[in-house]
Amino acid sequence: MANFYRDNDDIQFLIRHTDVAASASVCEEGFKFADEFDYAPADAAEAIQNYDMVLDSLGQLSAEFIAPRAEDVDRQGNVLNEDGTVTRAKGIAEALEKMAQAEVMGFTLPHRFGGLNFPNIVYSMAIEIVSRADVALMNIFGLQGIAETINAFASEEIKQRYLRDFSAGKVTGAMVLTEPDAGSDLQAIKLRAFQDDDGNWLLHGVKRFITNGCGEVLLVLARSEPDRSGGLGLSLFVCEPGPTVHIRRLEDKLGIHGSPTCEIFFDNTPCEIIGERQRGLVTYVMSLMNGARIGIAGQSMGVAEAAYRLARDYAATRKQFGIAIERLPAVRDMLIDMKMAIEAGRALLYETSLVVDMEIGYAKRLESNPPEDKTEAKGLKNESRKYRRYAAMLTPMSKYYCSEMCNTVTYDSMQVLGGSGYMRDYACERYMRDARITTIYEGTSQLQVVAA
Numbered sequence: 001m002a003n004f005y006r007d008n009d010d011i012q013f014l015i016r017h018t019d020v021a022a023s024a025s026v027c028e029e030g031f032k033f034a035d036e037f038d039y040a041p042a043d044a045a046e047a048i049q050n051y052d053m054v055l056d057s058l059g060q061l062s063a064e065f066i067a068p069r070a071e072d073v074d075r076q077g078n079v080l081n082e083d084g085t086v087t088r089a090k091g092i093a094e095a096l097e098k099m100a101q102a103e104v105m106g107f108t109l110p111h112r113f114g115g116l117n118f119p120n121i122v123y124s125m126a127i128e129i130v131s132r133a134d135v136a137l138m139n140i141f142g143l144q145g146i147a148e149t150i151n152a153f154a155s156e157e158i159k160q161r162y163l164r165d166f167s168a169g170k171v172t173g174a175m176v177l178t179e180p181d182a183g184s185d186l187q188a189i190k191l192r193a194f195q196d197d198d199g200n201w202l203l204h205g206v207k208r209f210i211t212n213g214c215g216e217v218l219l220v221l222a223r224s225e226p227d228r229s230g231g232l233g234l235s236l237f238v239c240e241p242g243p244t245v246h247i248r249r250l251e252d253k254l255g256i257h258g259s260p261t262c263e264i265f266f267d268n269t270p271c272e273i274i275g276e277r278q279r280g281l282v283t284y285v286m287s288l289m290n291g292a293r294i295g296i297a298g299q300s301m302g303v304a305e306a307a308y309r310l311a312r313d314y315a316a317t318r319k320q321f322g323i324a325i326e327r328l329p330a331v332r333d334m335l336i337d338m339k340m341a342i343e344a345g346r347a348l349l350y351e352t353s354l355v356v357d358m359e360i361g362y363a364k365r366l367e368s369n370p371p372e373d374k375t376e377a378k379g380l381k382n383e384s385r386k387y388r389r390y391a392a393m394l395t396p397m398s399k400y401y402c403s404e405m406c407n408t409v410t411y412d413s414m415q416v417l418g419g420s421g422y423m424r425d426y427a428c429e430r431y432m433r434d435a436r437i438t439t440i441y442e443g444t445s446q447l448q449v450v451a452a
Contacts, residue, residue, distance in 0.1 A: 005059025026361025100169025131302025213262025
C-alpha cells in the first residue's frame with residue numbers, strides 16, 4: 001500500500017535521530033497525564049510509538065485517498081452560492097471527513113479537549129505529508145493554529161465552547177487578518193471593533209484574502225481603540241458565521257484552487273474578545289503568525305518533495321539519445337541539487353519545530369509549576385529566554401528558505417519534464433502554481449529577511 005510517511009526515508013531518519021523524546025516530555029509535562037487519560041503516553045518510548053502510528057495512518061490516507069483526488073480538486077475549486085455559503089470541492093470535503101474520522105484535526109490540542117497533544121515537530125511532519133498529497137487541503141488542516149491560539153489566550157468558557165469541536169473535526173477556523181490596505185503592515189488595520197450600550201462587542205469592516213474564510217470559527221484582528229494608531233490599538237476577537245457575516249467573493253487565484261480565499265464584510269457582527277484589549281497584534285497574532293510560518297515551511301516541503309519525485313521518476317523512464325535522461329550529467333546534477341535542497345530544508349524545519357517545542361515547554365513550566373528554589377528558577381528562565389531567541393531567529397529562516405527552495409524545485413521539476421511538464425497531463429504545472437504563493441502569504445520572503 002502506498003504511504004507518504006513510510007516511503008520517505010529522510011523523515012524516518014529524522015524522527016529516529018532528532019530529539020523527539022525531549023519534545024514528547026515537554027508536551028506531556030513529564031508524562032503526568034498517563035493516569036488521567038487512557039491514550040496519554042506513560043513515557044517517551046510510548047509517545048514516539050504513538051507518533052509513528054498516527055503518521056503511518058495519515059501517510060496512508062494521504063497517498064491512497066487525498067493525492068488521487070488532488071487534480072480534480074484543482075480543476076473543480078470552490079463555489080460561492082447565492083445565499084453566501086461556500087461549497088467546497090468534493091475531494092476536499094471528503095478528505096476533511098476522513099481526517100475527522102482519523103482524529104487528526106486536534107494534533108496539538110491538550111488531552112482534556114480531545115486533542116492528541118502532539119509536539120510541533122510531529123505536526124510539521126504531518127503538514128509535509130498532507131501537503132505532498134494536496135497543498136490546498138493543508139491550508140485547512142494546517143489552520144489548527146486557530147485552536148492553539150484559543151487554547152493559549154482565550155477564557156475557559158470560550159475554550160470549552162470550541163476546542164472539542166476542533167479536535168473532533170466538526171469545525172474549521174480562519175485567521176481573519178488582512179485588509180485591502182493592510183497586508184504585511186497589519187498595524188494599518190481599520191476594521192472596527194466597538195461596544196454597544198450593553199457592553200457587547202461588534203465588528204464592522206472588510207477583510208480580504210482570508211484563507212478558509214467560510215470556516216465555522218473566525219479569529220478577527222480589529223481596531224478596538226479608535227484613538228490609538230499602530231499595533232497597540234488592535235485586539236483579537238472570535239466570532240461565527242451568521243447573517244451579519246457576508247462572504248462577498250472568492251478570489252480567482254493562480255493556484256491552491258481547493259483552498260477558498262474569501263473577501264468578508266462584517267456588518268456589526270457580534271463577537272467576543274480573546275484575552276486582553278490592545279494585545280491582539282503584539283502578543284496573540286504574532287504567536288499565531290509564527291506558527292503559521294512554520295506551517296508554510298512544512299507545506300513548502302511537501303510540494304517540493306512531490307515535484308522532486310515526479311521529476312526523478314520521469315527521468316528514470318524518459319529516454320533520449322538512447323539512454324534514460326537521468327544518466328545525462330546536466331539532468332543528474334539537477335536531481336541531486338533538488339534532493340540536497342529538500343533535505344536541508346527538512347532538517348532546518350524540524351530543528352525549528354523542536355526549538356519551538358522547548359520554548360513552549362519551559363514557558364509552560366514556569367507558569368504552571370515554578371520551582372521554589374531561586375537558583376533553579378533562574379536557570380529555567382534563562383533556558384526559556386534562550387529558546388525564545390532561537391525560535392524568533394529560526395522561524396523566519398525556515399519560512400524563507402523552505403518557500404524559496406520549493407519554488408526552485410518545482411521550476412526545475414518542470415524543466416526535467418520539458419514540454420511534457422508544461423502540459424496538464426502531469427502534475428508539474430500544478431506544483432509550480434501551488435508553490436508560488438508560499439513566498440508571499442504569512443509574510444513575504446522580504447519580510448522574513450527583516451524578521452530574522
